[in-house]
Amino acid sequence: DAGITQSPRHKVTETGTPVTLRCHQTENHRYMYWYRQDPGHGLRLIHYSYGVKDTDKGEVSDGYSVSRSKTEDFLLTLESATSSQTSVYFCASRGTGNSPLHFGNGTRLTVT
Amino acid sequence: GQQLNQSPQSMFIQEGEDVSMNCTSSSIFNTWLWYKQDPGEGPVLLIALYKAGELTSNGRLTAQFGITRKDSFLNISASIPSDVGIYFCAGQEGSQGNLIFGKGTKLSVKP
Numbered sequence: 001d002a003g004i005t006q007s008p009r010h011k012v013t014e015t016g017t018p019v020t021l022r023c024h025q026t027e028n029h030r031y032m033y034w035y036r037q038d039p040g041h042g043l044r045l046i047h048y049s050y051g052v053k054d055t056d057k058g059e060v061s062d063g064y065s066v067s068r069s070k071t072e073d074f075l076l077t078l079e080s081a082t083s084s085q086t087s088v089y090f091c092a093s094r095g096t097g098n099s100p101l102h103f104g105n106g107t108r109l110t111v112t
Numbered sequence: 113g114q115q116l117n118q119s120p121q122s123m124f125i126q127e128g129e130d131v132s133m134n135c136t137s138s139s140i141f142n143t144w145l146w147y148k149q150d151p152g153e154g155p156v157l158l159i160a161l162y163k164a165g166e167l168t169s170n171g172r173l174t175a176q177f178g179i180t181r182k183d184s185f186l187n188i189s190a191s192i193p194s195d196v197g198i199y200f201c202a203g204q205e206g207s208q209g210n211l212i213f214g215k216g217t218k219l220s221v222k223p
Contacts, residue, residue, distance in 0.1 A: 004154075033210070042215035043155075043200065058210070090154050098162055100145055101202070101211055103154030 003027060004104035006091050012110045019078040021107050023091030031094045032074040033058075033101070034066060036087040043090065049074055081111045118201050118214030125191055126222050133199060133217040134185040141203035144177050144184040145211070149198045158199075159186070191221050 003026035013019050023032065034046040045058030047066040055066050063085060065077045074093075078085055091104040118135045125131060135144070143162055147155035159170050161177035161184060168175055174187045184203075188195055201214040 040215070043213040045210055048210060092154075098143055098160075100143075100157050100160045102157065103147075105154045106152075 004091055004093055004102060006089075006104040006107050008107060009105070010108045012112060013081050014112055015082060016080050019081050019109065021076040021089055021091075021109070023074045023076070023093075023104060025072055025074075025091075025093045027093060027095070027102075028071060029093035029095050029099075030071070031096075032068065033092040034064070034074065034076045035090045035092065036060065036085075037090060037106075038087050046076065046089075078109075081109075083111050085109065086111045116201060116203055116212050116214040118217055120217055121215070122218040122220070124220045124222065127191060127193060129191055131188040131191055131195070131219060132185060133201075134183060135201035135203070135214045136183040137203055137212070138182070139203070139205065139212075140181040141205060141212075142181070142209075143204040144175070145202040145204070146173075146175050146184070146186045147200045147202065149200065149216075151197075155200055188219075191219075193221050193223055195219060196221050 005024045007022045033048040035043045037043050044060045046064050049055045049068040067075045089107045092101045094101045116135050116137050145160050146158045149155040159168050159175040164181050165179050166177040172189045198216040198218050200216045202211040204211050
């Protein structure tokens with residue numbers, strides 16, 4: 001499986017604080033993604049990147065920003081965390097063409 | 113927006129039984145993927161389908177890409193306790209499009 005590492009694995013933070021989640025992949029994949037997973041909603045795309053410094057919004061991007069300064073790293077930032085952003089966040093990556101998507105093991109974020 | 117309808121939402125079966133789940137879409141996809149997620153982990157790819165009508169197996173798992181390109185099914189034969197988990201389908205438009213995920217089928221297996 002693709003070497004995708006997410007950090008931290010768990011985080012508890014207070015409402016209004018900034019939070020950054022990190023994703024690191026070792027497969028030299030061009031595309032990287034951030035999803036959130038919530039009961040009843042499945043996996044929803046937050047933001048994605050199609051190359052260094054190239055990012056775009058997904059389905060649920062409000063309240064989130066991303067940055068990709070290197071091929072291997074994709075950061076997700078919550079500028080001011082809210083309780084509605086309590087969720088499990090998954091990073092994923094894939095190569096070009098029809099190569100399939102591979103996921104990290106997730107970050108469980110709790111906003112109190 | 114695009115939606116994938118995955119059914120059933122949950123299944124509770126006896127060990128040894130066969131399992132079938134499917135996904136349908138209002139959109140045409142060029143790729144169908146099936147993933148399994150265990151508790152506390154990320155989804156893991158089971159089978160990837162790239163061609164309408166394609167039937168692909170991976171051990172006891174078999175998946176098909178529907179002829180209309182709007183549906184796919186996954187079968188698990190002779191289920192075992194470690195098959196427990198949530199199974200997701202995902203469809204992709206074109207080779208660069210983002211994936212659309214179904215909401216998952218939660219499988220429980222009784223020994």
